[in-house]
Amino acid sequence: MKKLTDRKKIILSSLIQEYIKTGDPVSSRSVTKNDNVSCSSATVRNELSELEDMGLLEKSHSFSGRLPSDVGYRFFVDNLMDSVVDLSLNEKERISSIYSLRNLNSSRSTMLKDIFLYGVNVLNNLCDQAAFICEARSIEKSVKAIKIIKVSSLVYTVIFHHDNNVIENKLWFPANLITDEGLETMNNVLQDITSKGFKDLSNDVKNYFQKNKGLNHLREGIIEIVELVLDGGRESNIDDTLYIEGISKLIQKPEFASMEKIRSIIQLFESKELLNREIKKLLILKKMNIKIGSELGVDDLNDFSLISIPYSAGEDKKGVIGIIGTKRMQYERIVKIVRETAEKLSSLLVGIDLDL
Numbered sequence: 001m002k003k004l005t006d007r008k009k010i011i012l013s014s015l016i017q018e019y020i021k022t023g024d025p026v027s028s029r030s031v032t033k034n035d036n037v038s039c040s041s042a043t044v045r046n047e048l049s050e051l052e053d054m055g056l057l058e059k060s061h062s063f064s065g066r067l068p069s070d071v072g073y074r075f076f077v078d079n080l081m082d083s084v085v086d087l088s089l090n091e092k093e094r095i096s097s098i099y100s101l102r103n104l105n106s107s108r109s110t111m112l113k114d115i116f117l118y119g120v121n122v123l124n125n126l127c128d129q130a131a132f133i134c135e136a137r138s139i140e141k142s143v144k145a146i147k148i149i150k151v152s153s154l155v156y157t158v159i160f161h162h163d164n165n166v167i168e169n170k171l172w173f174p175a176n177l178i179t180d181e182g183l184e185t186m187n188n189v190l191q192d193i194t195s196k197g198f199k200d201l202s203n204d205v206k207n208y209f210q211k212n213k214g215l216n217h218l219r220e221g222i223i224e225i226v227e228l229v230l231d232g233g234r235e236s237n238i239d240d241t242l243y244i245e246g247i248s249k250l251i252q253k254p255e256f257a258s259m260e261k262i263r264s265i266i267q268l269f270e271s272k273e274l275l276n277r278e279i280k281k282l283l284i285l286k287k288m289n290i291k292i293g294s295e296l297g298v299d300d301l302n303d304f305s306l307i308s309i310p311y312s313a314g315e316d317k318k319g320v321i322g323i324i325g326t327k328r329m330q331y332e333r334i335v336k337i338v339r340e341t342a343e344k345l346s347s348l349l350v351g352i353d354l355d356l
Helices: 006-022 028-032 041-053 070-080 089-103 108-127 180-193 198-211 213-232 259-271 273-282 331-349
Strands: 057-059 066-068 130-134 143-150 156-162 167-172 242-245 289-292 304-312 318-326
Touching: 006 028, 006 041, 006 066, 006 070, 028 041, 041 057, 066 070, 070 289, 070 331, 089 108, 089 331, 108 130, 108 242, 108 318, 108 331, 130 273, 143 180, 143 213, 156 213, 167 213, 180 198, 180 213, 198 213, 242 273, 259 273, 273 304, 273 318, 304 331, 318 331
Parallel strands: none
Antiparallel strands: 057 066, 130 242, 130 318, 143 156, 156 167, 289 304, 304 318
């Protein structure tokens, strides 16, 4: 994508903010009315046409006007979003009210459940989207060695050795055929990137291939192996510890007004299977993460955006908190709310033993 001029950035930002506000495809006339846009309507039309050609905007099939594409939302989030957002006094008080739960006179398990239910309810109401909190009891076990053993040309066994001397193995069915030489190289790569242990494994993979670009043909296979290990190396089962609230808010959004969309959302949230799997992947991340539509890599989630951030409850305990909602969400404000809620939750949970 070629570099956007300042004028294009202003026009793109104006259109996206208008679309987020109204939910209606935005016309060039509406963009021209924005106080930040100081060019003629003809110029705005030309710029919008070019932004569409660049893949940042899409034309509505039902109405005149344009709306952001996933690429457009991504550019907005990465480059145009205001990072300095002030929450209202009411919003700050609602988030801080999580602290009131520290005085609950109840058993540990009941107290934790009440904290997470309260926290997800606060997020749901403040953001007007579906909210989730994954309760984590323990961060992943450390892995000190990974080895791939060939069973047949299509099947391999991945053996991973934890630092507590526990050995696990999983079957791996690679998408592409692997030569004996390629297998030896992959084992050498895995030996290198496990030097820092399981907690850094994902970042180690990324850093390794940035420094060793000549081995990029092995990258896809190594990532598959790492995902197998990440799935196998967790001590807690997310299925029992995922709190989600807000399906009623989503089905009221204009984007999901059709009965087909409503049924799809209800099925998605009631089964939890897909959400469990996708949210589980977020546990390995160490900072705020925003995924938009197709970036989630799952067809059933193409109409959603997901904002998440990890929270901690001590050195070896971590969970994830976030929002799943329409792509047309108030990213600037919601990012701030999710971040501050995670900070308050982390502060509250320090000192509470999560190993039930």
